[in-house]
Amino acid sequence: MSASDFEIVAGDDARKDPVRVVLVQEDERPVVDLHEDPMVMTVPHLMVREVITIIAASLFLVLVSILFDAPLEELADPQRTPNPAKAPWYFLGLQELLHYYPPLISGVILPGVVIGALVVVPYFEINLKREPLWTHGRERKLLSIAVATVLVSIFFYVSAPHPVWPIIGPTLFCGGLMMLPGIVGTESRLMDWFARRSLAFWIFTWFLITAVILTVIGVYFRGPGWEFTLPWRDGVY
Amino acid sequence: MSLIDDLKVGATREELGRREALGKMAGMAIGVAGAGTVFTTIRYLRPNVLFEPPTRFRVGPPSEVPKGTLVVMPEQRVYVGHLDPGYFAMTAVCTHLGCITRYMGPEEGIHCPCHGSHFSLTGEVLGGPAPAPLPRLHLEIADGELVVDTRRIVDADFFLEA
Amino acid sequence: MGTHAGSDQTPARPLWLRLVDQVLASRVGRSILRHGYPNTNRNRSLAVFSNFFLHIHPVKVRTEAMRFSRTFYLGGLSALTFALLIGTGVLLMFYYHPSVPRAYQDMKDLEFVVSAGLFLRNLHRWSAHAMVALVFLHMIRVFYAGAYRPPREFNWVIGVFLLIFTILLSYTGYLLPWDQLAYWGVTVGTNMARSVPLLGDEISFLMLGGHQVDANTLVRFYVLHCVVLPLVLVLGVMVHIWRVRKDGGIYIPPEERRAAHRACRVEGESGREEA
Numbered sequence: 001m002s003a004s005d006f007e008i009v010a011g012d013d014a015r016k017d018p019v020r021v022v023l024v025q026e027d028e029r030p031v032v033d034l035h036e037d038p039m040v041m042t043v044p045h046l047m048v049r050e051v052i053t054i055i056a057a058s059l060f061l062v063l064v065s066i067l068f069d070a071p072l073e074e075l076a077d078p079q080r081t082p083n084p085a086k087a088p089w090y091f092l093g094l095q096e097l098l099h100y101y102p103p104l105i106s107g108v109i110l111p112g113v114v115i116g117a118l119v120v121v122p123y124f125e126i127n128l129k130r131e132p133l134w135t136h137g138r139e140r141k142l143l144s145i146a147v148a149t150v151l152v153s154i155f156f157y158v159s160a161p162h163p164v165w166p167i168i169g170p171t172l173f174c175g176g177l178m179m180l181p182g183i184v185g186t187e188s189r190l191m192d193w194f195a196r197r198s199l200a201f202w203i204f205t206w207f208l209i210t211a212v213i214l215t216v217i218g219v220y221f222r223g224p225g226w227e228f229t230l231p232w233r234d235g236v237y
Numbered sequence: 238m239s240l241i242d243d244l245k246v247g248a249t250r251e252e253l254g255r256r257e258a259l260g261k262m263a264g265m266a267i268g269v270a271g272a273g274t275v276f277t278t279i280r281y282l283r284p285n286v287l288f289e290p291p292t293r294f295r296v297g298p299p300s301e302v303p304k305g306t307l308v309v310m311p312e313q314r315v316y317v318g319h320l321d322p323g324y325f326a327m328t329a330v331c332t333h334l335g336c337i338t339r340y341m342g343p344e345e346g347i348h349c350p351c352h353g354s355h356f357s358l359t360g361e362v363l364g365g366p367a368p369a370p371l372p373r374l375h376l377e378i379a380d381g382e383l384v385v386d387t388r389r390i391v392d393a394d395f396f397l398e399a
Numbered sequence: 400m401g402t403h404a405g406s407d408q409t410p411a412r413p414l415w416l417r418l419v420d421q422v423l424a425s426r427v428g429r430s431i432l433r434h435g436y437p438n439t440n441r442n443r444s445l446a447v448f449s450n451f452f453l454h455i456h457p458v459k460v461r462t463e464a465m466r467f468s469r470t471f472y473l474g475g476l477s478a479l480t481f482a483l484l485i486g487t488g489v490l491l492m493f494y495y496h497p498s499v500p501r502a503y504q505d506m507k508d509l510e511f512v513v514s515a516g517l518f519l520r521n522l523h524r525w526s527a528h529a530m531v532a533l534v535f536l537h538m539i540r541v542f543y544a545g546a547y548r549p550p551r552e553f554n555w556v557i558g559v560f561l562l563i564f565t566i567l568l569s570y571t572g573y574l575l576p577w578d579q580l581a582y583w584g585v586t587v588g589t590n591m592a593r594s595v596p597l598l599g600d601e602i603s604f605l606m607l608g609g610h611q612v613d614a615n616t617l618v619r620f621y622v623l624h625c626v627v628l629p630l631v632l633v634l635g636v637m638v639h640i641w642r643v644r645k646d647g648g649i650y651i652p653p654e655e656r657r658a659a660h661r662a663c664r665v666e667g668e669s670g671r672e673e674a
Contacts, residue, residue, distance in 0.1 A: 037656055039240050039459040043443040046460050047453075053472050055267070057479055061529065065521035072510065075503045076582035078611065085583040088573050090531050090566055095587065107591030118559045121542070122552035130545060204542055240459060244440060281515045282493060286508070 083224040084237050092218030093211050099226055100160040114207070130198035134181050142182045149175025166217055170209040178202050296383040299324060307340050307347075307358060315374060315385055316340060316347075318358060323396035326374040326385045327360045333367040347371070359393070455640055457648060463656065464649040469544075473537035474643075477565075478636060480530035485629065487523040495575070497621035499614045502577040527569050534565045546650035554642040561639060564632050571624035577617060585620075586612050 040046075073082075087095050097106035121127050133141065152171045156164040181195035223229035223237045248256070290313055302308050302319040309316060314329045314337055329347075331338050336351035346363065347356040354365030361370045375389035376397050383397075412420070420436065422428045434445030444458040463469065494513055495505050509516035538558060541547065547555035574585040589606060593599045608615030643649070 037239070037461045037463060037651075039461050040243070040465070041240070041440060041443045042453070042456045042458055042460050043437050043446045045243075046456060046465055049465060049467075050475065051263075053475060054479055057476055058483065061480070061483065061522060061526055064525050065518055068521065068525070069510075069517065070521045070524035071580060072506055072576060073579040075500055076577045076579055078582070078613070080579075082579055082583055085587050087584045087587045088570060089528075090535075090569070091588055094591070098591075103591055103594035104596065108595050115559065115563065118538075119556050122547035122549075122555045127545075128548055201543070208539065240440075241462065242440065244438075277515045277518075278490065281490060281513060281519065283514070284494075285514060286512050 084222060084226055086218070086222075086237070089215065089219050092222075093214035096166065096214045096218035096222065097164075100162065100164045117207075124200075126198075127200045130200050132196040133178065133199055133202070134186065134195035138182055142179055145175060145178050145182075149178075166213045167210050170206055170213060174202055174206040174209065292388045293384060293386045295379075296326075296385060298382055299378070302383070305343050309340050310385075313385070313387060315387060316371075317376070317383060317385065320358065320396075323398045324376055324383060325359070325396050326376040326383075327371045328374060328387070329371075331367060332362075332369040332371060333365070338371070455644055457644070460648065461651065463651050469651075470540060470649060471536075473533055473540050477530060477533040477537055478640075480526045480533060481632070481636065483526045484523060484530060487519050487526065488625065488629075490519055491523055492625060497575070497618050499577060499617060502575060502617060506576045506578070527572060531565055531569050534562050538562055541650075544650060545652060548650070551642070551646050551650065554639060554646070557635060557639050557642070561632065561635050564628060564635065568624060568628045568632060571620040571628065574612070574617060574620045575624065582612060585616070 086092060094106060094111060097110060100106065101110075149171060152175075153168045156167045156171065177194060178197075181191045184191060186192045186195045220231040220236055221228055223234055229237065294310075294313055296302070296308065296310065296317050299319075302317055302324065304319045307316045307318045309329065315326055316329050317324065317326045329338050329340075330336075331349040331351065331354055333349065333352055333354050336349050338347045338349045338354070338356065341348050343358065346358055347360070348354070349356075349365065349367065352366050354367035355363040356367070356371055357363055359370075360373065362368075370393065373391045373393055373395050375386045375391050375395070377384050377386075378397065423432060423436070433449050435442045437443045437446045447453045447456055447458045491509070494509055494516065496502060506520070509520050511517075541555065541558065570585070570588065574581045589603055589612065592606060593603045595602055604610065606616075606619070607613075608619050
């Protein structure tokens with residue numbers, strides 16, 4: 001069939017009898033509503049929510065700005081490096097990695113890999129299907145997860161001058177949680193929930209926990225000389 | 238599409254009253270916040286400290302202004318003169334469009350380079366487009382020195398006796 | 400007609416509201432707002448699609464899409480902090496000179512001399528931190544919802560770059576106060592760029608406008624922070640939101656849409672009985 005097989009007939013008065021025609025060709029994917037979703041009018045229902053959100057969030061930020069002053073230290077002095085010299089908080093995960101790996105790896109390759117991995121997320125079948133992990137093949141899956149977890153942990157144990165615990169920890173944690181429903185079964189609701197998570201879920205969660213732990217260590221647990229400190233004992237540097 | 242239509246559901250009198258009261262309160266709160274924002278922003282944009290030359294400044298002892306001439310103060314854009322009636326000060330800013338005039342000597346008087354206005358030593362317009370004479374500034378003697386205040390404009394007959 | 404509970408029960412409109420009505424109904428008023436008061440569904444629809452600022456919305460929205468616990472409004476809140484940052488940032492520019500050491504003196508002036516200067520700087524700084532965190536959280540939420548599925552794949556990619564540009568904006572702004580924190584924070588960061596193989600020194604030289612962080616770097620970061628990156632981000636956000644709208648609004652997983660549909664039918668039937 002092609003578009004020429006159809007004849008579009010409109011009334012004499014287009015204003016009176018408007019005709020709207022959508023021609024769908026083979027490869028196109030128009031957004032079609034198959035279900036009758038409950039809907040409300042944007043004005044006022046969504047508008048009111050937006051206004052309330054804007055007011056609440058602005059009020060919160062204004063209160064924070066009244067209560068807490070932005071930091072300002074003395075004039076920049078290129079002769080005197082403060083100890084420790086910390087980057088802004090969102091880079092402290094990377095700076096923490098600098099403690100383990102040379103700058104080429106922790107400052108260029110790893111961030112590049114992370115950005116690349118994020119960009120290609122929607123182009124991988126595993127991220128699109130997101131099938132529950134524990135539907136079939138229990139023994140083989142248990143084995144491959146265990147092997148993968150151990151290999152990744154060993155890699156981060158030996159690849160740096162000292163073991164990269166902030167990555168090994170989340171690896172073992174996520175690997176363990178992944179295997180748990182396969183070992184203890186899915187009777188409890190929690191285990192059932194874990195069992196229905198997909199591989200994509202676990203990889204992203206692993207990345208997230210690692211990033212958060214690295215950043216928290218960089219922000220709170222590193223002092224002069226990038227030595228490990230305890231914030232409740234020595235304060236935050 | 239199944240539209241949940243609140244207009245068809247209807248509302249009780251109480252609900253309507255509550256809706257109106259809440260709407261009024263919200264409107265007033267937004268109004269107060271908006272007015273506060275505008276006020277604070279304008280207040281913020283008015284600088285509290287300026288890095289301009291001071292409006293009151295010392296010229297030096299009266300003896301440094303010879304009779305019959307003008308002394309030019311380029312930084313403050315001011316002439317200080319000494320004529321028969323006494324000492325006086327006036328602005329060097331042309332009354333036409335704000336250019337800085339030039340003192341050409343006791344005979345030539347004052348010329349504006351921009352549009353050719355011509356003033357006498359006392360600031361009266363002799364020619365050109367300038368609409369008014371150069372305004373006179375307040376002059377006084379403090380600690381034996383002449384002091385000009387560029388904020389205080391005085392009449393053309395203001396002279397400080399020697 | 401079922402609007403409100405009937406005209407006899409509605410309280411009389413106060414004088415000033417009637418004046419507003421009259422202005423809106425006049426020729427000038429109709430030329431500005433082309434629709435009437437939004438008390439009928441027709442006028443409510445007109446209010447959305449005849450308004451430049453509202454036209455990013457459809458006329459009707461799914462109740463499922465509006466639920467707070469679905470999105471936590473993270474995308475909207477990111478946009479809000481961005482708007483706050485533009486507002487406070489423009490105001491701060493009125494007092495800021497991007498030169499050494501005047502930049503630091505301007506910080507001190509904002510803190511101690513300028514009315515509300517400290518407040519505006521605080522609001523700018525905290526909103527910036529909030530924006531980085533909100534954009535990151537937004538990405539996490541979108542991932543767990545699986546909202547990058549076709550046809551939204553490329554919008555996810557745009558989103559990743561918006562996150563990178565948000566971090567770059569915050570990072571370039573970090574240098575501008577020219578205090579010890581700014582100077583060394585940026586020095587540590589730019590040293591990492593130096594370790595890029597082959598091109599590292601060239602990249603760092605271009606970025607800093609020299610071999611170390613100094614007055615050249617300040618002007619570069621200032622221009623990037625105040626002009627280049629905000630323009631890129633505004634444009635990117637526009638495309639990002641436009642694509643969400645074209646792809647049918649907030650992503651709702653198909654299984655949840657079916658569930659919501661069932662719930663609505665039950666609710667709708669009981670609602671009709673009450674009415």
